[in-house]
Amino acid sequence: MACVNLPELPLQMLLREHPEWNRRPAAVVDRDHPNGVLLWANEQARRHRILPGLRYATGLSLCRDLCVGTVSSHAVSRTIQRLIRLLEAFSPCIEPAAQEPGVFWVVATGQDRLRGSFENWATTLRQTFAQAGFQATVAVGFSRFGCYAAAKTKKANFVFRDATQEQTHLRATPIECLGLEIKARDTLRKLGVTIVGDFIDLPADAVHRRFGAAAFQLHRLARDKDWTPLIDHTSSEPIQAGQVLDYSETNFDRLQNLLQPLVRSILSRFYERREALAKLRLSLTLDDRSNRHEQLAPATPTLNEQQLLSLLRLRLESTPFPTGVVELKLQGTGSPATSRQMELFPQNPGRDPHVAQEALARIRAELGNDAVMRAQLCEAHLPESRFEWRAFEKFATAQPVKKSCRPLVRRLFTQPATVPARPRQSGKWLVTGTTDGAAEEIIGPQIIEGGWWRREVSRAYYYVRTRSGRWLWIYHDRKRRRWFLHGEVE
Amino acid sequence: MRLKITRLSCKGVITASQLLAERPAAIQHEWRLESLLGRFVEISGGATTAALTCTASLILQAQLVGESAAWVAGGSSIFFPPDFADSGIDLNALPVVRAGNPHKAARAAGHLLRAGSFALVVLDIEDDSRLSQAAQTSLSGLAHHANTALVCLTRRTGFASATGSLVSLRLEADRARLGFDRFRCEYLVVKDKRQGPGWRHQEVCRGTDGLC
Structure with missing residues (x-):
């Protein structure tokens, strides 16, 4: 496991656009307005006590040379996608942090053998980023949060030798690096909690009650309670959906109704990949065997079904078809979705x-x-x-659970049916009559006894395979001395 | 006629039976609940049916993506709930309607489809009982309108479908023993109005408690 941190990525993007601002106080604002809030500030700005959270006008009052600019979330998404492509040369599995642009977790297993050592691998990665114009720090360790803490605090690359060293470092990390809310951080400092180790030792319930859900989530992450496997974002394969019609469709309304489930299917699969749809390609096969291809792109990558459907409708209405449509195909290309998009996208739209x-x-x-x-x-x-x-x-x-190997399922009869007794001699046992043939294989018995305090039950359960292939689930009631068909494997 | 077919085979001409035999290996469609949405699906099988196992996989898929599924029982038997739980299905989120007979079951399924809030409605009707043509027409229309997969479990094999021509996809779920505690469940699509019949999907399951 490794964490790559590009500190203050939007600020780095801004300074790449304006290299002349490198030696001057610069900051990223949420909007280009005197009341715009500073989101990130460089070292020179911080020297003038221009800190994130101040208004642009306040920053100007502290330093007249302050340079500010906005960075759109779309631009950040594109840069993250570009950085993922750079990282693909260094790891087979990459996951960008959903809440913090510029933080990536990557699988580093085996890279020491490929590149000589983890240090070499991290150095090469850092150099590659530097050539692309970005500053990065790489930490190689054993847990998500341990690597994250090291990448946030260290100025140079760092490789942990064992998990103990990582834990020791993590516990000594200042809580300022955690990204806690300012109010919560100040309260913690007043309580004497200045390092992550002290924060981890706090009771989880108390953290949740006093500092809210965000701090509680961070607390769980720091304790490694919310460990999840990396979600790979290297595969940006387009997603396809299609439908062959039994008839030739000419009506636009009906055509849009047919497109709706396809769009929904594509969007849900992008959602699973934590991506938003950036491009949509519509291929139509017409009744005269000709094909028509249309390409659409929303203003920004989106997971909004209605927006895409309205774009499709506009395009279809603008290009009438000479004959009806017999086959529809949609192909979507994605890009990383923002956390806001992920929150807004409903899991089951329309239900x-x-x-x-x-x-x-x-x-x-x-x-x-x-x-x-x-x-x-x-x-x-x-x-x-x-x-x-x-x-x-x-x-x-x-709350379903995904199983690697599911069992077969039995059908249970509400009223067990009486079946002929098992022949004592080696004769054929026609459990369900002649329809299914004689029993060919018998597995059991599985003895179930109980109820002695009320009404004693003693049963011997068997699985019986008939000649036809049915697996019957029958039992012998030892008290009543009769055989019953209780169920069947389906 | 048999003589003619034999002669054609000898000359290297591929017969229809050969085509049908070869086609499933070539076509591998993905077995996803999404491909069944808005369709009237019949899952049938003979003595070696794996209809319940197949349906359990659909319910699990629906629950994994946060969708709702419902079970409508129209007969005197029902799935064994511990096996469903063992498959990973959350039983607390699976409403089971015990209608008693196929006619009432069809009406209950109609109510569920009309709501449009379910991705999957399973209609488990009694053996050898047919849904009326009117009920099928109504249910298939509602399923299409609500974008819900209506899965009807029957016990017929071959071309003797328990339901009629309104079924959009019909598959035969079959199981076979592979070895110790391993069974192969094969779902062969014998009718598919969208992609054409002949494709199949396989999965390996383990036996139930005591069956290995």
């Missing part, structure tokens, strides 16, 4: 859980209150006791 609740209420009214349920798992041995049905009251955010 309203409140309307779903209303639909479930209608079903309850029609079929009875017990018609809409949810399964709740229970600690028990008998299959029918391993879950119970409870009323489905409201939609909660699903």
